[in-house]
Amino acid sequence: MNYSAYIALIPLLPLASFVILGLFGKKYFRNLSGVFGCLILLASTVLSLYAAYHYFFVDGKVSDSYQTLIPVKYTWLSFSDSLSIDMGIILDPISVMMLVVVSFVSLMVHIFSLGYMKGEERFGTYYSFLSLFTFSMLGLVVASNIFQIYIFWELVGVSSYLLIGFYYDRPSAVAASKKAFIVTRFADLGFLIGILILGFQSETLDFNTLIQRLTDVNSPQLIAIASTSFLGISLLTWALTLVFIGGAGKSAMFPLHIWLPDAMEGPTPVSALIHAATMVVAGVYLVARLFPVFHINEASLRVVTWVGAVSAFLAAIIAGTQTDIKRVLAYSTMSQIGYMMFALGVSGYGGENGLGYTASMFHLFTHAFFKSLLFLCAGAVIHIVHSNEMKDMGGLRKLMPITNIAFLIACLAIAGIPPFAGFFSKEEILLAAWQSNPVIYYIGLATSGLTAFYMFRLYFSIFWNNSHHSYRDGHRDITHHSEGSMSMKLPLIILALGTLLVGFIPFSNFISSDGKGFASETHLTFSIAPVLIAVLGILIAYALYMKQSDRPQKLAVSLGGLYKAAYRKFYIDEIYLFITKNVIFNLVGRPAAWIDRNIVDGTMNGIAWTTGKIAVMIKGVQSGRVQSYALYFFGGIVVLVIVFLYLWK
């Protein structure tokens, strides 16, 4: 079956929607632009589901292992016979899975936004930005070479910038969008250098060839890159670590995570799409895409593991202290992505050894469902309460029954309670960690307990604990007395169903590090500890936040400095500020400004000054007297005559 006929349409349809809505949305479509965007994306989603069905069940599998197909390939920039930049589409288990995830979550967000963004001044623009984002993300996941992925990587960054700063009249949104852009750009610098090293050493940019060359022990390229070292570390480690820095920036890994919580300034559906389910997993996807290469280099894989584990744990602690519900969710996202990262880090290659790889992708898949569900629920709550702060909420379960149930399902899923989706993927991750590195396993286990605690803290504070405010008595102004329109409820219901069901997909049959697929077993005895610790977390949250009490306060006081440090996000923002202000500004900024002011400007001013002076000196020549001009003219001729007659030989 020829894929190319329709597979290219999956990313191109949102691009068309972006162009059409961006150019004509405001004038001709107005309120129809939402419906238009949704329909386009529906088409994209149907196509990706069809492609996934075709790939996984019809012809993707050849002799017992999933093949990597390149249905579309087009040489874009050709530098020499051996070096060219292509635009292509790669189909392998993870890219097909990502196509489904991205288009599906994006569709849900599009539908949800119909209700959420209703009456917004720049409704058409919003949908065109959403389409641009969807296009870039779909392009990123199907990129067949490392340069193409970089291009779409940056496009994703731009659309994220546009959407975070969507409310551009709010200074905090502008600051957040700039912060996100600058931090990720900074990380992308590492990525670019990594690409250049990899591309230069392996003499190709194409993923398949690159992986093939760098995993074959006898290939001259691998020998060259592994034997060359810089500062005592082999070039391969450098390249992979730099690529990982790029991925860590996009995926908000410690210490490049500082932009993610601030990115919550964007409209909430955008947070669901970009900062929970799709864009932030780009880094995980990148590591997974290059996993065979990462796997042969233990040092860089260790970096991936530890960065992931530290991020997961730290973010979980911070999430437990924040009061802004979207920030809690942001840190929880960071924590879950940390899980995916360290799962990749502890994974081996091939068959059952690749459990970590499978688990990571599985968690990415289930996380997309429950995290976008959480964010959309949070959006629905914010839509009614008009506040992000937990203390303004409470007792909403009567007012929003569907949101309540959906949120509960998502919380149970993220906490890892069977039989919800998160349970299965988290078990696999913890199992993979246990088999490889018990220290990582214990960190993961602790994080799992913290996750359950902070999620249920959120849940109880929003939907129970009605002593803060009593909505039934009408003490507060509630502008919408219902959960919102059907367009806001429908995605919640679909995603909640997804969260209930996707855990049962036998994921390891489809996605594995070498494409072969294996049957993963559920180890009941192994599951006991994580589930118990999750239940413990839920019970603590229940005791503290179910009813209004001063217990949380007391606990915070008794933890003292630790609580304060976590509440202030371990002062990482302050450290960055300190470094930027004192180190970068003083050591780089000021000298650069001095050079600019004195040397660059000085040269220019000097030229202007000299010209002025010379002009003043010679302006007497231009006397305005015809006869003096005639005299100069004559004198000039005399000089020329002398030159030509006597001096010019």
Add this chain to the structure above:
Amino acid sequence: MSDVPISHILFVSTALFFIGMYGLFTRRNMITMLMAIELILNSVNINFVVFNKYLYPEKLDGIFFTIFIITIAAAEAAVAIAIIINLYRSHRSIDVEKASEMKG
């Protein structure tokens, strides 16, 4: 006719040229300056004719040049007088010293 040596005629033309040059530089009246230019042109004409006559008597090139120059001098005089009239209209004078607005 041919008794007159070429040097005499060249002397006359050179004298005419420098008289014209002197007039051009010293007179302030534009009409006089125009006349001085005519003198310079005519000294050139004499040169053309005389070289043609003494060096290539069988040819007529120099004489044709002279006729061209006379024609062009006439056109030039017409243009110059038009300029002078306009200058007089705007400045009420044809003294070149007075028309020095283009001073740098």
